[in-house]
Amino acid sequence: xxxxxxxxxxxxxxxxxxxxxxxxxxxxxxxxxxxxxxxxxxxxxxxxxxxxxxxxxxxxxxxxxxxxxxxxxxxxxxxxxxxxxxxxxxxxxxxxxxxxxxxxxxxxxxxxxxxxx
Amino acid sequence: xxxxxxxxxxxxxxxxxxxxxxxxxxxxxxxxxxxxxxxxxxxxxxxxxxxxxxxxxxxxxxxxxxxxxxxxxxxxxxxxxxxxxxxxxxxxxxxxxxxxxxxxxxxxxxxxxxx
Numbered sequence: 007x008x009x010x011x012x013x014x015x016x017x018x019x020x021x022x023x024x025x026x027x028x029x030x031x032x033x034x035x036x037x038x039x040x041x042x043x044x045x046x047x048x049x050x051x052x053x054x055x056x057x058x059x060x061x062x063x064x065x066x067x068x069x070x071x072x073x074x075x076x077x078x079x080x081x082x083x084x085x086x087x088x089x090x091x092x093x094x095x096x097x098x099x100x101x102x103x104x105x106x107x108x109x110x111x112x113x114x115x116x117x118x119x120x121x122x123x
Numbered sequence: 124x125x126x127x128x129x130x131x132x133x134x135x136x137x138x139x140x141x142x143x144x145x146x147x148x149x150x151x152x153x154x155x156x157x158x159x160x161x162x163x164x165x166x167x168x169x170x171x172x173x174x175x176x177x178x179x180x181x182x183x184x185x186x187x188x189x190x191x192x193x194x195x196x197x198x199x200x201x202x203x204x205x206x207x208x209x210x211x212x213x214x215x216x217x218x219x220x221x222x223x224x225x226x227x228x229x230x231x232x233x234x235x236x237x238x
Contacts, residue, residue: 010166040225049212049228050167099166101226112226114159116166 009033010102012115019090020123027085027118029100035080036102040112041073044097056083090122125150129213129229136203136236144198144232146187146213155216156180156189156196157226162209170198170211203236210234 009032019025029039038057042050054070056062056077064070072094074086083102087094097119101112130145148156158170158180171180176191185200196213213229 012166047231047233049230050226052225052227055225101167111157111169111172113169114167 008104008113010036010100010113010115012100012118014118015116016119016121018121018123021091022089024086024088025090025120027087027098027100027120029083029085029102029115031081031102031104031113034102034104036083036104037080038103039077039083040101040103041075041083041085042099042101044099044117046097050099053085087120090120092122095120095122125154125215125217125227127213127215127227127229129211129232131230131232133233133235136234138205138236138238139202140236142198142200142203142207142234144211144213144234146196146198146229148194148196148213148215150194150215150217152217156187157214157216158185158187158196158198159212159214159228160209161212161231167212203234205236205238208234208236 011030013028041053044050052065053068054062054064056075058077058080062075077083097117099117101114103112126149128147155174157172159167160170161167171182173180173189179188187196187198210231210233212231214226217225
C-alpha cells in the first residue's frame with residue numbers, strides 16, 4: 007500500500023515552454039501533498055505544501071507564479087513549471103500524506119527529471 | 124528553525140561490515156525522526172521512524188534510536204550487504220502548528236558496499 011506515482015518520469019523541453027508534472031496517490035487519499043526539488047548529489051528542498059481544495063503554501067524563495075500547484079482532488083496534485091529555463095532543470099519529487107495516526111509519514115513518488123534546453 | 128546534519132559521505136564498506144551514519148538535529152518541540160533510503164534510479168522510501176524520545180525504529184536490519192539528550196538519531200546496521208548501496212537521508216518532521224507534516228532533510232549520505 008501507500009503508493010505514489012509521478013508522470014512523466016523524464017521530460018525534456020525547450021526554454022520558454024511550460025511543463026506539467028502529475029503526482030497521484032494510487033491507493034489512499036492524500037489530504038496533503040508536498041513538492042520537493044533535488045539537485046544532483048544534494049538533499050531535497052521543500053518547495054510547497056498543497057492541501058486538497060485550497061491554495062498551496064510556498065516556501066520562502068519559491069516563485070509561486072513560476073511553479074503553479076493545483077491539488078484538485080484527494081488523489082491528484084500537479085506542478086506546472088511555467089516558462090521554464092535551463093536553471094529550472096532538476097529532479098522534482100512529490101510526496102503525499104494521508105493524515106490519521108501516521109500523519110507525520112509521507113510517501114514519495116519516484117520523481118520527475120526535468121531538463122530544459 | 125529546524126535543521127538536520129548528517130555525516131558526510133560517501134561511505135564505502137565491504138560486505139558484512141558494521142555501518143553507522145550519524146545524524147543530529149535541531150528542532151523546537153517534539154518532532155518525529157525518520158530515515159529514508161533512495162536506491163539508484165528510484166524515489167525515496169521510508170526505512171524507519173521514531174516518534175518520541177528513546178523510541179527505537181528498526182527495519183531490514185537497520186535501527187536508530189531517538190536520543191533527545193544528544194539530539195541524535197544515528198543509523199546502524201550490524202552487517203551490510205551489497206544491496207544496501209543507496210543514498211540515506213535523515214529527516215525531521217515538524218511537530219505542529221502551521222508547519223505540521225513538513226519534513227526537513229539532511230544532506231544525504233551515499234553508501235557503497237563492495238562484495
